[in-house]
Amino acid sequence: MEEFFRIQGAGGKKTLKGDFVVSGAKNAALKMFGAAFLFADGFEMRNVPEIEDIRSVAALAEKSGLTAKRVGEGKWQVGPAKGEIWKMDEELSRKIRASIVLTGPILSRFGKVEFSFPGGCNIGKRPIDQFLDGYRAMGAKVSEVEQEKVLNVTITAPKGGLRGAEIFMRNPSHTATETLMMAGVLARGKTVLKNAAMEPEIVALAEYLVACGAAISGAGTPTIEIVGGKLLKASGRPYVTIPDRIEAGSIIVLASLLGKKVTIRNCEPCHLDALIAALKLCGVRITTGPDFVEIFDSGKNYRLPDKSLTIKTQGYPGFPTDLQAPMISFFTQVDGDSVVFETIFESRLEYIQDLVKMGASIVTVSNNQAFIHGSTPLVGKEMKSLDLRSGMAFVIAGLLAKGESLVHNAYNIDRGYANIEGRLKNIGAKIERVRVEP
Numbered sequence: 001m002e003e004f005f006r007i008q009g010a011g012g013k014k015t016l017k018g019d020f021v022v023s024g025a026k027n028a029a030l031k032m033f034g035a036a037f038l039f040a041d042g043f044e045m046r047n048v049p050e051i052e053d054i055r056s057v058a059a060l061a062e063k064s065g066l067t068a069k070r071v072g073e074g075k076w077q078v079g080p081a082k083g084e085i086w087k088m089d090e091e092l093s094r095k096i097r098a099s100i101v102l103t104g105p106i107l108s109r110f111g112k113v114e115f116s117f118p119g120g121c122n123i124g125k126r127p128i129d130q131f132l133d134g135y136r137a138m139g140a141k142v143s144e145v146e147q148e149k150v151l152n153v154t155i156t157a158p159k160g161g162l163r164g165a166e167i168f169m170r171n172p173s174h175t176a177t178e179t180l181m182m183a184g185v186l187a188r189g190k191t192v193l194k195n196a197a198m199e200p201e202i203v204a205l206a207e208y209l210v211a212c213g214a215a216i217s218g219a220g221t222p223t224i225e226i227v228g229g230k231l232l233k234a235s236g237r238p239y240v241t242i243p244d245r246i247e248a249g250s251i252i253v254l255a256s257l258l259g260k261k262v263t264i265r266n267c268e269p270c271h272l273d274a275l276i277a278a279l280k281l282c283g284v285r286i287t288t289g290p291d292f293v294e295i296f297d298s299g300k301n302y303r304l305p306d307k308s309l310t311i312k313t314q315g316y317p318g319f320p321t322d323l324q325a326p327m328i329s330f331f332t333q334v335d336g337d338s339v340v341f342e343t344i345f346e347s348r349l350e351y352i353q354d355l356v357k358m359g360a361s362i363v364t365v366s367n368n369q370a371f372i373h374g375s376t377p378l379v380g381k382e383m384k385s386l387d388l389r390s391g392m393a394f395v396i397a398g399l400l401a402k403g404e405s406l407v408h409n410a411y412n413i414d415r416g417y418a419n420i421e422g423r424l425k426n427i428g429a430k431i432e433r434v435r436v437e438p
């Protein structure tokens, strides 16, 4: 069944009003289905987003021998592991990028893991070399076999289990940091991750593991130290998912464009400093509280300071790549010339051609650099979301444009934003989901 969004745009008028409540972070909750392999007992997860990627990773963890049951709205009971199953389901591990995160805990616990090259959003090559090099440094043997265009990888720990090691990351990778950090939890001796990524989801993971007995220090800085030990114990301690900073950021951008007064609740404004600073520079009226962000109509057109602004996507606390597409949609409505460099992924600007069809003045000079001349009115069009975040950018552009837009491949958006149409309708957006029987 094909599903798409039909959107009636506001033609630039600021009409949105009310509260938007942010879900738990996809990129935090996903990893806990891997972390559970490090535990002797199970734990309850709370504030888990009701999205497709969570259902996929839960199915993958179950097939890999873990108990993973949804026990209520946003609640999952995860673990303990039922047996030593180290072969991960091929189809499910290819479906989502987060499947790679399970390899660290499974390898560390059972001494072996077999998986297929992970999938996920189509935004670039997304190599796994840093994971494999990390495992090699910890004494493991890696063998890769390509069969009918599928790369199957088997990793075997040395006798007695993984050994702690010093690992320098060529690129501070978010998931590789989490995965190697977890591999270190049951390894022998000390693991030091240098040039590690610093995303808040990594810190949240480390804090929960430490509360359950792990010896990890430095998460949130470029150097993380892990001293390996015994299986962890949750002992009834629930895991509460931190707010999704990318969902919050996407709605902050939307509210900046179309909000009369919108309050984004249950978020961590301090995780969004890079976005909020850029929006303020352009004239957006934003106030922040401990767990909310409020956006008011300033009654003025937005303009770039000195008529130009350059943004580079970077690892946290820099400007997040996952907000690059929403931000470019925003820049189409700001007087001046902005430049956006996408430095994390190779193919994350392809959606721009559809914004141009809507009337945006954007030139891409390479796979990773876009010049935006604003402001230009947008008109509604028919678009196909290419990945999760560009799909959200189309929803934002559609709500802003004059007339009707259709955003196809709704499933891409559903992977990361739960019931987005319902929650946007609550603040006055005109959006509906259309289901077409094949």
Ligand code: EPU
Pocket (backbone or CB within 6 Å): 027, 030, 097, 098, 121, 124, 125, 126, 127, 128, 129, 130, 131, 171, 172, 173, 174, 175, 176, 197, 320, 321, 322, 343, 344, 345, 388, 389, 416
């Ligand atoms: N990289 C390597 N080798 C590796 C791993 C990564 O060269 O072995 C490179 C990548 O090619 C990229 C850079 O390192 O150039 C950073 O990518 P990273 O590994 O940090 O990305 P990721 O861990 O695969 C996570 C999120 C992404 C988010 C990025 C950046 C999850 C499941 N995914 O991906 O989320 O964009 O970090 O913050 O946590 C999304 O939610 O839409 C999404 C794509």
